[in-house]
Amino acid sequence: MPRPLHLGVALDGAGWHPQAWRTSDLAAGELFTAAYWTRLARRADEARLDLLTIEDAFAQQTAAPFTPDDRRDQVRGRLDAGIIASFLAPLTRSIGLVPTLSTTHSEPFHLATAVQTLDYASRGRAGWRPKVSADPREARQFGRRDIPAPDFARFQDPTNPLLLELFGEAAEVIEAGRQLWDSWQDDAIIRDVATGRFIDRDRVHRIGFEGEHFSVESASIMPRSPQGQPLVTVLAHARIPYELAAGGADVVYVTPHDEADAVRILGEVREAERAVGRADRIHLDRPLEVWADAVVLLDDSVDAARAALAELEQFDGAAFTSDALIHAGTAESLAEQLLAWQRLGYDGVRLRPARLPADLDRIADDLVPLLRDAGVLDRPDATTLRGRLGLSRPASRYATDHSSPELEEQSA
Amino acid sequence: MTAERRQVHLAAHFPGVNSTTVWSDPTAQSQVEFSSFEHFARTAERGFFDYLFLAEGLRLREHRGEIHDLDVVGRPNTLGILAAVAAVTRHIGVVGTLSSTFNEPAELARQLATLDHLSGGRAGWNVVTSSDAFHGGNFRRGGFLPHPERYERASEFVALAKKLWDSWDDDAVLGDAAAGEFLRAGAVHDVRHRGKHFDVDARSTVPRSPQGRPIIVQAGDSPDGRDFAAEHAEVIFSRHAEFDDGRRFYSDVKGRLAGRGRSEDSLLILPAVSFVLGDSPADAEEKAREISLQQISKPTAITFLEQVWNRDLSAYDADGPLPEVDPDPGEQITRGWARAFEENQAKIAAWRAKADAEKLSIRQLVIAVANRHGFVGTAAHVASEIDRYVQNRASDGFVVVGHLTPHGLDEFADAVIPELQERGVYRTEYAEGATLRENLGLPAPHRLTDQIGATA
Numbered sequence: 130m131p132r133p134l135h136l137g138v139a140l141d142g143a144g145w146h147p148q149a150w151r152t153s154d155l156a157a158g159e160l161f162t163a164a165y166w167t168r169l170a171r172r173a174d175e176a177r178l179d180l181l182t183i184e185d186a187f188a189q190q191t192a193a194p195f196t197p198d199d200r201r202d203q204v205r206g207r208l209d210a211g212i213i214a215s216f217l218a219p220l221t222r223s224i225g226l227v228p229t230l231s232t233t234h235s236e237p238f239h240l241a242t243a244v245q246t247l248d249y250a251s252r253g254r255a256g257w258r259p260k261v262s263a264d265p266r267e268a269r270q271f272g273r274r275d276i277p278a279p280d281f282a283r284f285q286d287p288t289n290p291l292l293l294e295l296f297g298e299a300a301e302v303i304e305a306g307r308q309l310w311d312s313w314q315d316d317a318i319i320r321d322v323a324t325g326r327f328i329d330r331d332r333v334h335r336i337g338f339e340g341e342h343f344s345v346e347s348a349s350i351m352p353r354s355p356q357g358q359p360l361v362t363v364l365a366h367a368r369i370p371y372e373l374a375a376g377g378a379d380v381v382y383v384t385p386h387d388e389a390d391a392v393r394i395l396g397e398v399r400e401a402e403r404a405v406g407r408a409d410r411i412h413l414d415r416p417l418e419v420w421a422d423a424v425v426l427l428d429d430s431v432d433a434a435r436a437a438l439a440e441l442e443q444f445d446g447a448a449f450t451s452d453a454l455i456h457a458g459t460a461e462s463l464a465e466q467l468l469a470w471q472r473l474g475y476d477g478v479r480l481r482p483a484r485l486p487a488d489l490d491r492i493a494d495d496l497v498p499l500l501r502d503a504g505v506l507d508r509p510d511a512t513t514l515r516g517r518l519g520l521s522r523p524a525s526r527y528a529t530d531h532s533s534p535e536l537e538e539q540s541a
Numbered sequence: 542m543t544a545e546r547r548q549v550h551l552a553a554h555f556p557g558v559n560s561t562t563v564w565s566d567p568t569a570q571s572q573v574e575f576s577s578f579e580h581f582a583r584t585a586e587r588g589f590f591d592y593l594f595l596a597e598g599l600r601l602r603e604h605r606g607e608i609h610d611l612d613v614v615g616r617p618n619t620l621g622i623l624a625a626v627a628a629v630t631r632h633i634g635v636v637g638t639l640s641s642t643f644n645e646p647a648e649l650a651r652q653l654a655t656l657d658h659l660s661g662g663r664a665g666w667n668v669v670t671s672s673d674a675f676h677g678g679n680f681r682r683g684g685f686l687p688h689p690e691r692y693e694r695a696s697e698f699v700a701l702a703k704k705l706w707d708s709w710d711d712d713a714v715l716g717d718a719a720a721g722e723f724l725r726a727g728a729v730h731d732v733r734h735r736g737k738h739f740d741v742d743a744r745s746t747v748p749r750s751p752q753g754r755p756i757i758v759q760a761g762d763s764p765d766g767r768d769f770a771a772e773h774a775e776v777i778f779s780r781h782a783e784f785d786d787g788r789r790f791y792s793d794v795k796g797r798l799a800g801r802g803r804s805e806d807s808l809l810i811l812p813a814v815s816f817v818l819g820d821s822p823a824d825a826e827e828k829a830r831e832i833s834l835q836q837i838s839k840p841t842a843i844t845f846l847e848q849v850w851n852r853d854l855s856a857y858d859a860d861g862p863l864p865e866v867d868p869d870p871g872e873q874i875t876r877g878w879a880r881a882f883e884e885n886q887a888k889i890a891a892w893r894a895k896a897d898a899e900k901l902s903i904r905q906l907v908i909a910v911a912n913r914h915g916f917v918g919t920a921a922h923v924a925s926e927i928d929r930y931v932q933n934r935a936s937d938g939f940v941v942v943g944h945l946t947p948h949g950l951d952e953f954a955d956a957v958i959p960e961l962q963e964r965g966v967y968r969t970e971y972a973e974g975a976t977l978r979e980n981l982g983l984p985a986p987h988r989l990t991d992q993i994g995a996t997a
Binding site: 148150151152156157158160161162163166167186187188189201202203204205206207208209211212213215216217218219220234235236237238239242243245246247249250252266269270271272273313318320322324325326327328329330333335342343344345346347348350351352444 | 564565573574575579598599600601607608610611612613614615616617618620621622624625627628629643644645647648651652654655656658659660661678679680681683709714715716718721722723724725726729739740741742743744746747748838839840841
């Protein structure tokens with residue numbers, strides 16, 4: 130039987146092309162409604178995709194990264210991804226829900242409990258995409274810290290001090306979150322009427338997290354959630370973010386543009402795992418799942434897809450560019466691409482529909498059956514997101530296991 | 542006649558993390574599983590409540606240096622659970638307690654506006670002003686805010702949030718595909734704020750929400766808190782549930798409104814109240830006694846005294862007499878409670894006198910002084926009391942606190958609501974598509990336009 134290929138979809142606005150709203154049947158204002166998000170999530174859920182991610186940022190979209198503009202022809206405005214994900218939890222059945230949440234400006238404690246709450250509300254389908262907010266406009270919305278204008282020439286530079294600071298903080302946010310998620314042992318709630326105790330407080334642990342950027346003293350306010358450790362996923366394009374993923378995430382989304390690129394990136398991810406000592410980290414004993422990202426625009430023929438893309442580009446007055454590969458073609462040509470990545474060692478793909486809901490519909494109606502026929506969509510019989518991806522449910526790091534003195538030491 | 546009667550407003554308080562909530566009852570279920578929230582919210586909606594109300598936890602409470610283990614412990618992230626509740630309800634408001642100290646306006650305003658969009662105009666925010674180092678220990682800046690500045694920050698926080706909520710014109714999303722105009726020209730306004738607590742430049746990412754702004758609720762009771770309420774609040778979650786005291790509070794706060802150009806009906810006062818229903822008055826009294834014994838277990842009674850005495854009293858028997866030792870004036874041994882435990886010699890002396898006179902044990906005394914139930918009686922009696930408070934301006938309604946998760950509201954919805962409807966003081970259906978503000982009968986907010994500038 131072939132290895133599974135995990136399949137996610139990245140939701141954002143009217144799709145990843147900024148002019149997609151102009152070719153949609155929906156009114157622009159519908160992007161900000163419950164009906165729209167429910168429709169997208171249910172479509173992805175019914176197609177049995179493994180997860181959906183929701184993009185987010187505190188600042189408005191721009192045509193070019195980090196370059197403020199006053200354009201009104203592209204989609205502007207977004208709802209908060211964390212709130213959307215929680216709203217979708219009771220409205221979906223099997224799909225993982227993975228909001229983008231900022232590690233730079235949000236409170237680590239709120240993030241950790243928000244993800245746990247999502248895990249409860251979805252009955253074990255929560256994940257998150259921690260995201261560094263490097264845009265100075267976002268910092269100005271908070272007014273708490275200065276973030277200088279980005280130096281594009283140094284975005285790949287592994288010694289870039291700003292990136293080292295922001296990603297170092299992100300690593301701490303993930304680590305503090307994982308500790309909070311473990312802070313209640315699974316058996317902490319005892320409801321012992323005889324002694325009047327609701328919890329056994331020896332099984333609830335103050336984490337006492339002390340980082341360079343912040344500290345968190347106490348335990349989570351939430352009992353341990355259905356997955357114990359909700360799924361952590363990171364989008365990464367360079368050495369510093371690869372190491373963030375290797376040191377704290379379960380899944381990394383990467384952006385190969387061709388086969389050589391795909392091979393090179395996979396090698397860099399594995400190297401980053403060695404560099405951070407992933408194998409020795411709590412709850413990270415498995416190698417990172419490596420997923421390739423691609424923007425997809427699908428039609429009945431390659432020519433029709435290219436024509437649709439050309440129309441969007443004409444609306445925009447610019448060629449469409451992306452950090453990820455742009456695949457304008459058919460479901461068949463996309464399936465070939467995805468299976469080629471899988472043969473190179475990739476574990477999954479995250480598809481970014483250029484147009485919503487059109488390209489999500491194509492994924493559900495056309496791509497999923499092709500991948501099913503290829504035998505790569507078989508999943509374990511599991512109700513949680515971790516379970517779907519073949520990840521076990523780890524015991525709390527604080528759980529007392531007398532056969533494992535190492536673990537006891539860590540809980541002291 | 543009935544048309545002239547003042548209408549009752551009700552909020553449903555999800556059972557909290559305190560000794561009111563009985564977890565030891567055989568019917569009590571999880572305080573964190575979503576099914577509990579769903580059941581409670583659906584029951585409240587079945588009873589045509591105005592909104593579901595959630596308290597907030599930012600740190601597990603501690604007593605004598607350890608996590609307090611006698612009450613229900615653990616609760617969800619407020620915003621996350623409200624969003625999920627909004628998805629399984631259609632009419633009822635979703636109102637949560639959120640700190641203005643351990644959040645930032647840009648983020649919280651955005652989250653609340655999102656909740657308002659997704660719920661179709663049902664969001665509300667109970668603004669609280671925690672500032673202590675105990676809670677701060679879980680947050681980036683610790684207990685950074687001097688106590689006197691907490692309302693100052695809260696007020697500036699809400700003022701900035703309002704600018705953000707008001708910064709998109711109602712019709713800003715144009716969506717003219719042919720003309721290529723997603724946004725209408727000049728319809729999104731940049732927010733610039735320079736204040737003592739916030740220095741912010743922002744272009745909001747969220748279109749103006751169905752209510753314009755979420756409902757602002759406030760619970761503080763100090764003079765600062767009352768002024769804050771008069772300035773910003775649309776609902777006060779009040780502690781003044783005794784009839785005469787309620788009337789005094791009602792007239793005090795409503796009297797502050799005119800000076801701020803607000804009408805009396807632009808602010809609702811809803812005291813928190815618990816209830817015990819019975820088939821007869823005697824039956825209800827008997828149930829109230831049983832519930833009190835569930836709420837105040839022997840260890841809980843000792844803990845309560847320890848909080849007031851501020852010292853270890855674990856050697857005492859809850860069924861025995863009050864301790865003879867004096868309270869310890871040292872550093873507080875209990876942290877994270879919503880109410881303060883001020884050491885109070887006079888109060889302790891009065892309790893001793895009461896316990897002596899009535900021959901009360903520790904547990905009996907704690908039940909007598911700290912565990913009063915709100916309305917106790919038949920459904921008809923409880924409905925008539927609620928009606929009496931509202932008609933006589935002791936309140937505009939109540940925040941009803943159930944003591945069981947998730948069934949604490951079932952009886953109330955089944956028995957008291959029909960009695961209120963019978964009296965002509967309570968809705969018999971929701972207006973289709975009404976926002977929370979419309980259900981509460983509150984005026985639409987006056988949109989700020991002068992403090993924000995136009996975009997290009």
